[in-house]
Amino acid sequence: MEGMEGDNSGRGEGSSRYTLKPLRILNEDILICIDIDPQCLVxxxxxxxxNGRPLTRLDSIKQAIILFVNAKLTINPQHRFAFVTLSNTLSWVRKEFSSEIDSTIAAMRGVSASSSTGPPDLTNLFRLGVHEAKKSRVQGRIFRVILFYCRSSERPQHQWPVNQKLFTLDVMYLHDKPGPDNCPQEVYDTLVEALEHVSEYEGYILESGQGLARVLFRHVLILLSHPQQRCIQEYVDIPKSITKKVPQVEPMTTEDSVPIASQ
Incomplete structure (x- = not known):
């Protein structure tokens, strides 16, 4: 658990006393960044x-964000959210941080794919994250950036000092299968490096090349975890697959546990 420390000043020689250091779990300000490159229309x-029309990655991302925000506000109505989009530039969708689900739904209606392409640069996203994180800290809050990234052939770049870690970065990466024009593994590795480069607490990166909306929703629910309460990602084993659950074994009936029928 957070804040547990050993105290060797026990009552007797060789004994140990452990105390749990008080730790305040801070309310979150979460900036959600949506990649609107044309690949989001896959x-x-x-x-x-x-209307029977197939959902695109962008459609599914917007649904997942509404699900995420609604769940976070159910856990704690003091969390706040704002939104930006990433194409070849970074643009605000909603600049004011809000705790209203209706505000999130309205913001998602205003997000559409970009027709322009260009090398993705995360520097401005990180710069914005630090700027907003400083304001959140003054208010006694914690800051997080969640990036939804959709490009299979373009590795994001950034210019950022390694010693400046004022927010936590999570990444949800939707991509195509590897091919002559795609390098999702290289993109993924670059995103991992960026996450480790800027994250204050343990940041999570989740990916899917299956093209299934339910996988996206399941991954986004993992991001509900508060950065101050996280284990490292390799220990995350939720949500568990139903097929992998250990079946419950019924206890054997013995002479001492024979059921008695009621009269």
């Missing part, structure tokens, strides 16, 4: 909208 598998 269709998802087995998912359709109300």
């Amino acid at each position: 269709e998802m598998k087995g998912a359709t909208g109300p």
